[in-house]
Amino acid sequence: MSSDIEVPPVLTLPEGLVGLPDVHEVDVLPIAGGEFLELIARDERGLGWLAAAADDVRPGMTRALVESGRIAADEALIVLLASHGEPAVVTANLAGPIAVSPTGFARQLVLEDPTYDLRARLGRLAPSPVDHR
Amino acid sequence: MLVLTRRPGQSIMVGDNVELVVVRIEGDRVVLGIDAPREVRVVRAELLRDVEAENQEASAARDRIREVLTGG
Numbered sequence: 001m002s003s004d005i006e007v008p009p010v011l012t013l014p015e016g017l018v019g020l021p022d023v024h025e026v027d028v029l030p031i032a033g034g035e036f037l038e039l040i041a042r043d044e045r046g047l048g049w050l051a052a053a054a055d056d057v058r059p060g061m062t063r064a065l066v067e068s069g070r071i072a073a074d075e076a077l078i079v080l081l082a083s084h085g086e087p088a089v090v091t092a093n094l095a096g097p098i099a100v101s102p103t104g105f106a107r108q109l110v111l112e113d114p115t116y117d118l119r120a121r122l123g124r125l126a127p128s129p130v131d132h133r
Numbered sequence: 134m135l136v137l138t139r140r141p142g143q144s145i146m147v148g149d150n151v152e153l154v155v156v157r158i159e160g161d162r163v164v165l166g167i168d169a170p171r172e173v174r175v176v177r178a179e180l181l182r183d184v185e186a187e188n189q190e191a192s193a194a195r196d197r198i199r200e201v202l203t204g205g
Binding site for chain 2: 017018019020031032035036038047048049050069080081082083084088090093095096108110112118119
């Protein structure tokens, strides 16, 4: 991830994810050279997500949530990625970011703020075409 | 479901520390004020449903997203 955040290799979600209350532990694996994360549920086989640093999608989002008291200053903020349409467009869920403590405790927020899109396009994070010259 | 009738300015307590106040009524819309502890999640039900659906769709599309992000 281009934003400088630390995400522990295992996340504990005491309350699960929204709509998925049984997802209590996920393994975190870096992918694409560490630009993104893959989250794999330990307790729910088959469930997993791709994620990015929230600030990579919406610069300043972490600071804004710290200043509004929604997250602690030492929490990292990641967002889950989805895919919509054909051809696929990758989007990030800014309305439901996940706050991660340095010890790996995580919780999904739901933000009642229309500036945080449910499906923010991931334009600038799309992989660059390989240069074969 | 409990159904209560309230007028603007009147409120309803939920538990000991959540208060819903009818601020005003505008046509077919009711404007509510909610006073709740920070740890209590207060969101529109449809937003919660949208985030829930997005979580599930994101998981279902994980392989496809990985292909897009890693170029194959």
